[in-house]
Amino acid sequence: xxxxxxxxxxxxxxxxxxxxxxxxxxxxxxxxxxxxxxxxxxxxxxxxxxxxxxxxxxxxxxxxxxxxxxxxxxxxxxxxxxxxxxxxxxxxxxxxxxxxxxxxxxxxxxxxxxxxxxxxxxxxxxxxxxxxxxxxxxxxxxxxxxxxxxxxxxxxxxxxxxxxxxxxxxxxxxxxxxxxxxxxxxxxxxxxxxxxxxxxxxxxxxxxxxxxxxxxxxxxxxxxxxxxxxxxxxxxxxxxxxxxxxxxxxxxxxxxxxxxxxxxxxxxxxxxxxxxxxxxxxxxxxxxxxxxxxxxxxxxxxxxxxxxxxxx
Amino acid sequence: xxxxxxxxxxxxxxxxxxxxxxxxxxxxxxxxxxxxxxxxxxxxxxxxxxxxxxxxxxxxxxxxxxxxxxxxxxxxxxxxxxxxxxxxxxxxxxxxxxxxxxxxxxxxxxxxxxxxxxxxxxxxxxxxxxxxxxxxxxxxxxxxxxxxxxxxxxxxxxxxxxxxxxxxxxxxxxxxxxxxxxxxxxxxxxxxxxxxxxxxxxxxxxxxxxxxxxxxxxxxxxxxxxxxxxxxxxxxxxxxxxxxxxxxxxxxxxxxxxxxxxxxxxxxxxxxxxxxxxxxxxxxxxxxxxxxxxxxxxxx
Numbered sequence: 001x002x003x004x005x006x007x008x009x010x011x012x013x014x015x016x017x018x019x020x021x022x023x024x025x026x027x028x029x030x031x032x033x034x035x036x037x038x039x040x041x042x043x044x045x046x047x048x049x050x051x052x053x054x055x056x057x058x059x060x061x062x063x064x065x066x067x068x069x070x071x072x073x074x075x076x077x078x079x080x081x082x083x084x085x086x087x088x089x090x091x092x093x094x095x096x097x098x099x100x101x102x103x104x105x106x107x108x109x110x111x112x113x114x115x116x117x118x119x120x121x122x123x124x125x126x127x128x129x130x131x132x133x134x135x136x137x138x139x140x141x142x143x144x145x146x147x148x149x150x151x152x153x154x155x156x157x158x159x160x161x162x163x164x165x166x167x168x169x170x171x172x173x174x175x176x177x178x179x180x181x182x183x184x185x186x187x188x189x190x191x192x193x194x195x196x197x198x199x200x201x202x203x204x205x206x207x208x209x210x211x212x213x214x215x216x217x218x219x220x221x222x223x224x225x226x227x228x229x230x231x232x233x234x235x236x237x238x239x240x241x242x243x244x245x246x247x248x249x250x251x252x253x254x255x256x257x258x259x260x261x262x263x264x265x266x267x268x269x270x271x272x273x274x275x276x277x278x279x280x281x282x283x284x285x286x287x288x289x290x291x292x293x294x295x296x297x298x299x300x301x302x303x304x305x306x307x308x309x310x311x312x
Numbered sequence: 313x314x315x316x317x318x319x320x321x322x323x324x325x326x327x328x329x330x331x332x333x334x335x336x337x338x339x340x341x342x343x344x345x346x347x348x349x350x351x352x353x354x355x356x357x358x359x360x361x362x363x364x365x366x367x368x369x370x371x372x373x374x375x376x377x378x379x380x381x382x383x384x385x386x387x388x389x390x391x392x393x394x395x396x397x398x399x400x401x402x403x404x405x406x407x408x409x410x411x412x413x414x415x416x417x418x419x420x421x422x423x424x425x426x427x428x429x430x431x432x433x434x435x436x437x438x439x440x441x442x443x444x445x446x447x448x449x450x451x452x453x454x455x456x457x458x459x460x461x462x463x464x465x466x467x468x469x470x471x472x473x474x475x476x477x478x479x480x481x482x483x484x485x486x487x488x489x490x491x492x493x494x495x496x497x498x499x500x501x502x503x504x505x506x507x508x509x510x511x512x513x514x515x516x517x518x519x520x521x522x523x524x525x526x527x528x529x530x531x532x533x534x535x536x537x538x539x540x541x542x543x544x545x546x547x548x549x550x551x552x553x554x555x556x557x558x559x560x561x562x563x564x565x566x567x568x569x570x571x572x573x574x575x576x577x578x579x580x581x582x583x584x585x586x587x588x589x590x591x592x593x594x595x596x597x598x599x600x601x602x603x604x605x606x607x608x609x610x611x612x
Contacts (some may be wrong), residue, residue, distance in 0.1 A: 018452030023460075029468040137347070141593035143544050145551050146567060146585035149574060157575045244459035248548050252571075263552050266467040274467045278460045285457060 004297050008047070012286055019282045027271050033057075034271065038081055072279075074285050078272035082265075087276040090261065095280060098250065098257035102242035104173055105180025106235060114231060117192025121200065122219060132189055139186035144245045148179040148252035148255040165254040177255045180245050184238045191234045195227040202226075229300055236292035240285045247281075341605040348601020354594035362410035369404030374398070375561045384577050393583040396566070397573055402580065405561040406587050412562050413591060416477060417542045420534050423481040428488020429531075433491065433519045436496030447493065450486040458483035462545065466554045476555050480545055484538050491534050495527030529606040536599035540592045547588050563588050 033065050035051040036043065052058055056067060071078070077087050120129040155175060156164035199205065200223060208222045247259025254260075258281055265273040297303040342348055369375065387394040393402035426492070434550030435446040453461070458480075465479035499505065500523070508522050547564030549555035558565045563584040570580035 015452060015455050018449075021458050022452060022456065023464050026461075026464045026468050027429075031470075129496065137596070138589070141540070141589045141596055143547055143564075143585070143588050143592070145548055145564075146581070146588060149567065149571065149581050150585065153574050153578055153581065240457045245456045245490070247459065248552060251552050260553070262463055263554060266463060266554060269467070274464065278456075278464055281460060282456055286455065 001297070004303070005294055008290055008293050012290055015286060016283055017069070019286075020279055021065060023275060023278050023282075024068060025061075026170065027275050028061060028064075030271055032269060034081060037269065038084075040090055068275075077276035077279075080265075080272070080273045081270045082268050087273045090273070091258070091277055091280050093256060094257050094261050095284065097196040097255055098243060098246045098259065098281070099284065101173070101176050101180060101246040101249065101255070101257065102239060104177035105242050105246065106184060106239060108177055108181035109183075109185040109188050109238075110231075110235065112181070113188025114192050116185075117189045118196055118219070118224065118227075120189065120193040121196030124197065129193075133193075136189045139182050142182065144179055144183050145248050145252050147182060148176065148249050151175050151179055152252060172253070172255075176246070176249050176255065179249055179252075180242055182244055184242060187234060187238060188231070192227065195230045196223060199223045199226045222312060229296065232296055236289045239288045239292075243281055243285055256283065328343065336604045338605045342601050345601045345604060347597050351597025351601060354590055355598055357553045358410055358414070358591055358594055361407055362414050363408040364409055365404075365472060369401060369407055371404075371408055374401040374404035375560070384573065384580075386577070387579055394577070394579045395491070396570065396580060402566075402583055405566055406563070406583055408561045409566060409584065410565045410591065412556070413543050413546055413588075414561060416473060416556075417539050418547055420477050420480045420484070420541055420542050424484040424538070425488050425531065427481065427485040427533060428490075429492045429524065431485065431501060432489035432492030433496060433524065436493035436500065437515065437519055437523070443493075446489070446596075453483070453486045456483075458545065459548070460540075462493050462549060463554060466549070471554065471557055473556055473560075476546065479549075480542055484542070487534060487538065488531065491530050492524070492527055495530055496523050499523055499526045519559060529602075530580050533599055533606065536595050540595035540599065543591050543595065545586065 005171060033052070035048045035057060039047055039051060056064060059067075068078070075088060077091075079085060080087050080090065083090075116132050120132045123129055152164055152175060156162045163172050175250065204263065205218060205222055208218050213222070243258075246257065247262065249255075250257040252257040258277055262274060262277045264270075265277065365371070377400070379395075382391075382399035382482070383397055385391055385395040385399075391401050391403065393406060396402055417560065431446055435443040441476050443452060461483045462479040465482060466475060469475040469478065496519075505522060508518050513522070545553055547562065547567070550558075550562045550564030551568045553565075553568065556562045556565060558569060566584040567581055570577070570584070574581045
């Protein structure tokens, strides 16, 4: 098992390097001189030249990338052009907000979406099935930020049940989480339904039924257990989407997270901040996918047996 | 010299009749799917309203020019969806917004399709090292969530329609590349490719005339589904101010402007939002319908 986990962690390194190289290259295209931006319009040419030298801006692109990554490994991602403070500090205060939003969103969509998918599959072509598929269709087509606005309008501004701005306590998380959950719930319902439908047709289900197992036992022990594996994968894939959704939703609910940080930094051309923010989110997503893969290996006896055998 | 040509012609005719009957069968299967037909109707409606927007409203007078004495009017016979904080007609802006979304979306899909087809075809056809390198690069692009990629590109290039198209295309190129590559791998070994090569076709010609037509089904499905997600992305990015400049009537930027008035003028955020939902839904339904119609095995 350890071998498998080790292998997966090693596989992450080239991916992270690739991501960072692509983002670094894209951001290197940004027009304008950072030294000029930091020093302002009235700075003298010598000052600018000196700062460029200090910042290493006169070096070749590849050398700059290697230096950036060498610093990044030591958790030094540079200073913000705007505040001159290390960008890591600001990111670390904001990342948890975005992360918990995405996490609550996914959690909620699993808790509600998976049971709906199961019932839909078990009662295929029933009214429940039709209605839930219809709902799933509408849910995939709703932009999260618009749904957020509508929920904000009804439940915060009109009914006053939840705060309209910020996250001072747990009530602030309710509306954004629901907003995010609805987007990924559609995929949960559809995936659970289709994998359940596949599993239901398997021979071992007929065997279980013919030996007299009760319907509830068949669903819980034979169908759901096998259908869960693809669902776990979907959770992993969805997490990336959820982080993206959370970043957009933050603007709606005025939550200080990675999304609002990136948007203001992009507007202010604060390149180190954008670079580090994108990198942190991308790495966070890769880590979650790594975790999902490891969980998968524990849950799926086929993968587990492969590695247990070789390690013995 | 005459014989091969005649044979070639006869072969082409035979292929085209077969194609037609296949197309008819696909159409028939598609039309049986009620949701897919609903999607098609929504799509046609969207195209008619967006292309014919000038018939219903005047771009300059209704959607752009500010008209302060008319500001924040609720929906009425004169202003179907009301007016915004600058007195512009929301109905007109929603219509022209549809034109923008369709145009930016289509252009984005075409750019990413061209890029993806080039990369995918090269990788699949030549295989080996080229394939490995190209596809690993695509994998890395796929590992970056499209919103992050788009934000970084907008950060580097700045706002604007062209930059938005580039940003969105870059993030969907890998998906097309993968599809084209896998389609090529499935047809690569077949006899008609050997035949074309024996006949003296050059690699580029074989890819364009013999291989790509066989990959067209999955490509169209992916293009339709990508169109749905691209429309969502256009409006999301414009909503947070990283997409189109706010002067251009676009659904996302309309919502962003309407945000501060939504408490007392809820219609301002209602209609552009519904427009996005319907447009995205149309493409999702068509994409799902086409996928089922093209591959009847998938349906259960």
